[in-house]
Amino acid sequence: MLEIKSLHATIDGKEILRGLDLSIAAGEVHAIMGPNGSGKSTLAYVMTGREGYQVTDGEILFKGRDILAMTPEERAGEGLFLAFQYPVEIPGVPNTTFLKEALNAVRQYRGEPPLDAMQSLRLVRQKMKELGVTEELLKRAVNVGFSGGEKKRNEVLQMAVLDPALAVLDETDSGLDIDALKTVADGVNALRGPERSALVITHYQRLLDYIVPDKVHVLAAGRIVRSGGKELAQELEQSGYAAFAGAA
Amino acid sequence: MPPLPARLRIMDAPAPALSFVDQYGASRDDLPGSALPWLSALRETAIADFAADGLPTPRAEAWKYTSLRPLEKLAFEPVVNETISIDKLPTLLPHGQGGHRLVFVNGTFRADLSLLGDFPDGVEVNSLADLLTHDPETLEAHLGRFGVGEGQPMLALNTALMRDGLVLHIGAGVMVPMPIEVIYIGATPDTPRAFHPRNLIVLEPGSRATVIEHHAGLGTGGYLANSVSEVLVEAGAALHHYKVQADDIDAFHIATSHVRLEKDAVYDSFTLSTGARLSRQEISVRMVGAGAECHLNGAYMLRGAQHCDITTAIEHEAPNTSSREVFKGVIDDTARAVFQGRIVVHPKAQKSDGHQLSRALLLSDRAEIDAKPELEIYADDVKCSHGATAGDLDHAALFYLRSRGIPEATARHLLIEAFLTDTIHKIAAEGLCPA
Ligand SMILES: Nc1ncnc2c1ncn2[C@@H]1O[C@H](COP(=O)(O)OP(=O)(O)O)[C@@H](O)[C@H]1O
Numbered sequence: 266m267l268e269i270k271s272l273h274a275t276i277d278g279k280e281i282l283r284g285l286d287l288s289i290a291a292g293e294v295h296a297i298m299g300p301n302g303s304g305k306s307t308l309a310y311v312m313t314g315r316e317g318y319q320v321t322d323g324e325i326l327f328k329g330r331d332i333l334a335m336t337p338e339e340r341a342g343e344g345l346f347l348a349f350q351y352p353v354e355i356p357g358v359p360n361t362t363f364l365k366e367a368l369n370a371v372r373q374y375r376g377e378p379p380l381d382a383m384q385s386l387r388l389v390r391q392k393m394k395e396l397g398v399t400e401e402l403l404k405r406a407v408n409v410g411f412s413g414g415e416k417k418r419n420e421v422l423q424m425a426v427l428d429p430a431l432a433v434l435d436e437t438d439s440g441l442d443i444d445a446l447k448t449v450a451d452g453v454n455a456l457r458g459p460e461r462s463a464l465v466i467t468h469y470q471r472l473l474d475y476i477v478p479d480k481v482h483v484l485a486a487g488r489i490v491r492s493g494g495k496e497l498a499q500e501l502e503q504s505g506y507a508a509f510a511g512a513a
Numbered sequence: 514m515p516p517l518p519a520r521l522r523i524m525d526a527p528a529p530a531l532s533f534v535d536q537y538g539a540s541r542d543d544l545p546g547s548a549l550p551w552l553s554a555l556r557e558t559a560i561a562d563f564a565a566d567g568l569p570t571p572r573a574e575a576w577k578y579t580s581l582r583p584l585e586k587l588a589f590e591p592v593v594n595e596t597i598s599i600d601k602l603p604t605l606l607p608h609g610q611g612g613h614r615l616v617f618v619n620g621t622f623r624a625d626l627s628l629l630g631d632f633p634d635g636v637e638v639n640s641l642a643d644l645l646t647h648d649p650e651t652l653e654a655h656l657g658r659f660g661v662g663e664g665q666p667m668l669a670l671n672t673a674l675m676r677d678g679l680v681l682h683i684g685a686g687v688m689v690p691m692p693i694e695v696i697y698i699g700a701t702p703d704t705p706r707a708f709h710p711r712n713l714i715v716l717e718p719g720s721r722a723t724v725i726e727h728h729a730g731l732g733t734g735g736y737l738a739n740s741v742s743e744v745l746v747e748a749g750a751a752l753h754h755y756k757v758q759a760d761d762i763d764a765f766h767i768a769t770s771h772v773r774l775e776k777d778a779v780y781d782s783f784t785l786s787t788g789a790r791l792s793r794q795e796i797s798v799r800m801v802g803a804g805a806e807c808h809l810n811g812a813y814m815l816r817g818a819q820h821c822d823i824t825t826a827i828e829h830e831a832p833n834t835s836s837r838e839v840f841k842g843v844i845d846d847t848a849r850a851v852f853q854g855r856i857v858v859h860p861k862a863q864k865s866d867g868h869q870l871s872r873a874l875l876l877s878d879r880a881e882i883d884a885k886p887e888l889e890i891y892a893d894d895v896k897c898s899h900g901a902t903a904g905d906l907d908h909a910a911l912f913y914l915r916s917r918g919i920p921e922a923t924a925r926h927l928l929i930e931a932f933l934t935d936t937i938h939k940i941a942a943e944g945l946c947p948a
């Protein structure tokens with residue numbers, strides 16, 4: 266599904282990712298944990314093609330294809346999805362319009378016919394029900410006036426609607442109460458399947474009680490410094506990241 | 514508007530703008546109403562003022578960012594009697610709903626294209642040319658009475674050369690239920706035309722009406738539309754005045770409005786500007802009656818080398834008057850917008866409030882806005898504010914949309930639309946469909 270090889274990336278000439286390797290097979294869920302500033306969000310942005318992030322070396326293969334030359338929208342069309350650590354507020358764009366535009370753009374990329382307003386709304390409503398997201402969120406402008414928890418639920422709703430092959434969740438659990446956390450976990454678990462994968466970036470082992478990962482990696486100073494099974498998350502919860510501070 | 518050669522900028526003495534003055538000399542005797550002494554006096558004073566000032570240039574403070582000097586290099590012919598055929602009317606009102614439509618082609622009223630539905634009693638709709646010929650007495654009290662003032666060469670030029678326009682008179686207490694659409698079409702069958710539409714709108718006490726102006730071209734070349742509107746809203750009356758300026762891309766659109774609001778009168782205006790190579794919308798509102806209220810809103814979308822100047826002056830001259838002003842625009846390529854907004858609160862205008870906002874979205878490095886808000890407050894118990902912002906599209910929002918699969922062009926479009934949304938909403942709410 267995903268093959269990252271010796272990835273080096275800079276922001277403003279400053280090297281943030283320093284030879285990162287990561288491989289996720291189809292059907293697997295991996296977790297990345299690591300201290301603040303270790304490059305977790307940078308990895309997510311480099312994968313999705315945000316401007317300002319230069320890849321100076323290495324490659325990212327997604328479903329066997331090099332995605333670094335693709336635009337962000339092409340990557341989304343290919344089935345890559347990022348739940349943002351800080352979802353962006355877009356005043357003036359209704360959430361319904363946004364979801365419909367995104368859904369149809371991705372469908373068009375995949376050669377599927379567009380859905381009309383009614384059909385897309387029906388699909389969105391169904392996903393909302395499954396995720397316990399309130400109708401209210403649809404009417405407002407994208408993320409505007411949303412609480413922290415509502416923003417994260419909205420990310421999970423978008424993920425459910427767009428049905429990605431690889432979902433990257435960047436600290437989607439931060440600041441959530443236990444109910445919201447379960448919503449997020451339900452959303453990810455609902456997508457699990459032999460052809461789908463997820464990369465869960467988190468600080469806390471808590472989320473991983475609900476989304477049980479196949480592998481856990483520790484990212485420190487721009488590199489994966491340790492990988493293991495799900496028990497590694499518990500170990501980190503107890504020992505913290507201090508041991509890895511100098512590891513890179 | 515391409516920048517002027519430096520040679521033209523440093524010229525000192527105002528140019529005489531001979532061609533327009535000559536035009537006046539040549540047509541003086543066949544302008545409508547030429548036999549009326551009061552009107553001839555008005556025209557003579559006006560042409561003398563225009564000849565003294567010449568076409569406006571940035572040397573005049575009110576024209577700080579806009580020069581009409583380029584007009585001198587273009588030969589505009591006056592409009593004489595000619596009937597240009599119009600295949601398709603650029604109407605904004607939904608079809609089949611009746612209503613009132615007045616059509617002017619190159620400033621001349623066209624009864625054959627117009628549609629005057631049943632008006633309630635007390636409403637008089639006429640063409641200026643018609644009134645000047647058949648019933649000029651009714652005009653004398655108002656025509657040229659509000660639009661007076663020093664240093665307004667384009668208004669003076671209009672007064673000297675005006676031939677036709679809309680004259681609307683709404684009697685006391687009359688509510689006009691349907692909007693009155695006024696379509697101004699610019700056409701250039703061979704050489705560029707210049708025309709000077711003159712509108713007069715009077716709402717007597719307690720009346721209410723909606724006027725929608727639509728300016729468009731036939732796509733046949735440049736023209737100069739230099740229009741003036743004089744508007745009087747008497748006590749407790751309300752005028753909704755909407756305007757869509759979609760003139761041809763080679764056209765010059767100069768529009769000057771003078772609005773006078775009496776006690777508790779309301780003037781609500783919205784201007785959408787997308788057309789013309791150079792446009793200027795100048796609106797002056799005097800709130801002379803206590804409790805008067807005005808809303809001046811607008812949006813503009815500019816590209817290429819378009820130049821759009823919005824200049825407003827709001828005078829709070831009586832207590833408890835209020836004004837709200839929001840102009841928003843999107844500027845692309847090397848286009849340039851100008852927003853000059855002046856609010857004056859006179860000593861007598863206690864407990865008044867005036868709020869003004871200019872917001873521009875710059876889509877290219879070479880797009881430009883010059884915003885000049887001016888607040889002059891001579892009363893102490895007032896609330897006033899102004900603000901001006903300019904910036905490019907929110908990059909984080911753009912990436913967010915694209916990361917969801919939305920192509921860049923669509924994402925930009927969504928964000929631009931969102932930026933304009935709350936102003937455009939006003940037009941949509943009126944059931945209009947700007948083409
Ligand atoms: N836009 C930016 N400009 C400069 N430095 C940045 C920028 N974004 C992140 N960084 C730096 O990159 C490093 C990694 O940041 P980030 O990927 O956000 O870490 P994490 O998500 O693991 O907390 C940090 O040192 C941070 O300060």
Ligand SMILES: [Mg+2]
Nearest residue numbers: 305306307350
């Ligand atoms: Mg982060």
